[in-house]
Amino acid sequence: MLHKIINLTVRDVRFPTSVEQHGSDAMHTDPDYSAAYVVLDTDRGLRGFGLTFTLGKGTEIVVCAVEALAALVVGKSLQEIVSDFRGFYRLLTSDGQMRWLGPEKGVTHLATAAVLNAVWDLWARSEGKDPEQIVSCIDFRYITDVLTEKEAVGETEDQMQKEGYPAYTTSCAWLGYPDQQLKQLCTDALKSGWTKFKVKVGADLEDDIRRCRLIRQMIGPNNTLMIDANQRWDVAEAISWVSRLSEFKPLWIEEPTSPDDILGHAAISKALAPLGIGVATGEQCHNRVMFKQFLQASALQFVQIDSCRLGSVNENLAVLLMAHKFQVPVCPHAGGVGLCELVQHLILFDYICVSASLDSRMCEYVDHLHKHFTSPVVIQDAHYMPPKDPGYSCEMLEASVQKHQYPEGDVWKLHMNK
Ligand SMILES: C[C@H](O)[C@@H](O)[C@@H](O)[C@H](O)C(=O)O
Ligand SMILES: [Mg+2]
Incomplete structure (x- = not known):
């Protein structure tokens, strides 16, 4: 110390x-x-x-x-x-x-x-x-009207060591992947025990229908499908587009419109509720005040905290606690580079110290770039296993950093000469 x-x-x-x-x-x-x-x-x-x-x-x-x-x-x-x-x-x-x-x-x-x-x-x-x-690290300014420090310390449970935390995969269906690749990745993922899959949508409705049909056929009726539009639509467009995709039974539509449009998300949530489709958002929700209002306005049904968008553990904890108070499940955004390594700590905290529930909860997983970390995430049977090494798990291998440093690293020198 x-x-x-x-x-x-x-x-x-x-x-x-x-x-x-x-x-x-x-x-x-x-x-x-x-x-x-x-x-x-x-x-x-x-x-x-x-x-x-x-x-x-x-x-x-x-x-x-x-x-x-x-x-x-x-x-x-x-x-x-x-x-x-x-x-x-x-x-x-x-x-x-x-x-x-x-x-x-x-x-x-x-x-x-x-x-x-x-x-x-x-x-x-x-x-x-x-x-x-840990709770003493949170700045409660601007959110005490919905959450006070006293309410924040929850019960402790422990079963993660055995089973791990449930995960879903986004790696099969990036928008730029051709159908053949999508099929292959989905086959591989099913073999490795994945049961929950996220598909990118939003650029072209006919493409989306074809891709969602393909994935739904491959994963069957009982596995879970989520769709993610990354803010592509206006509010009315989101409602009609997602209604067209409702036959594929997605659990949620993620980022249907501008990440700042709280009332827009509320309108979409309301319109899609009868179809059994929730709204998920958060990877570009920039602070706890925004999350507070999303929760107050019933504008989201899944809270997607992000370890790097919010002010680290301090602010993420505030959001975990508010989500708990509003009884909205947290399903963190991860992937990118290092996000899985970081967010696994937050989701374990959520389970062990805050929600004590796995109901409607899962953490995103993306299968890229983990080899560049000194303590990469461990996934077993589509679950995040608790990290064992001390720290926040985002130390990178020095050789990887040097190689990928921009613009002087070897990878970029090569790239720019192409
Ligand atoms: C640009 C990124 O890959 C995003 O598409 C990604 O974070 C995505 O929204 C996700 O939910 O994983
Ligand atoms: Mg997303």
Whole structure:
């Protein structure tokens, strides 16, 4: 705990995933999964690793924002930070000049997530924690009308070690994959025990009908299907489009429209409820205040927290607790690079300390880039197994970082010469 942070480095790490259309959807047709990757050095040699996720271009802007926050972290001891973690969260998010760039949204908030993820990693590597200590990290400002600190500490359960946390896969059906690839990946996934599948939709209705029919035929009537439009539609368009896909019995439509349109999501939720289709959103829901209103407006039926969009563990906990209060299941967004590694910790916390329920709950899994991490996620029989190594699991192999650093890494030198 006496570790003093003496240095912060941040690097722009990008993977050329767009070449093979991994991660493609109706709005992001050429994503290169990327990260602003942060390392904190301490005077005693312990290090903390954190990141935030981006899609390629613009990672350099997040790197700049992290650099602008560095002065608030370097020079502090871990003890100083965690003894008033709520205050430290506020320091990062409320700097009198920097907050103009947010507040608590956009590039500065992504940068906040990267820095705080590294602090949490450092703390977790240095020792264990109890729920009350964890709750003391949340900034309840702006949400006390629906949730107070007293309500926040829930019951503890433990069964995850044996069975793990249920997961679903998005890896079979990115929008840019041809039908043949989709079929092959789906066959493989079924063989490996997957029972819940997400399909990208939203660009072309006839394509969507064909792809959803194909997947539904392959997975059968009892497995679960979800669809994800990545914000492609207007409100009325979303309702009519999803109604056309209702014969394939999707559990949810994800991000049907602008991620900021709370009342729009409420209208879509209401219209689709009779069809048995819920609305899921959150991967671009930029802070706890937005989530509060989504919950208050009954605008979503599945809360998709994101380990890098919100202000790290601190803000994600606030959302987990609010979701619990509104009795809405949390099904986190993951994938990208490092999101599965990070979010597995949050979902275990949700189960063990908050919801104690697996009802309608599952965590996203995407099968890319795990080999670049020193403690990659372990999936067994379509379940996340609890991580064993201390920390927040997003330390990357140094060789991978060097190779993928943009623009000087070997992977990019090669790419640019093509
Ligand atoms: C660009 C990305 O791959 C997104 O398509 C992805 O995060 C997606 O929305 C998801 O739900 O996994
Ligand atoms: Mg999505």
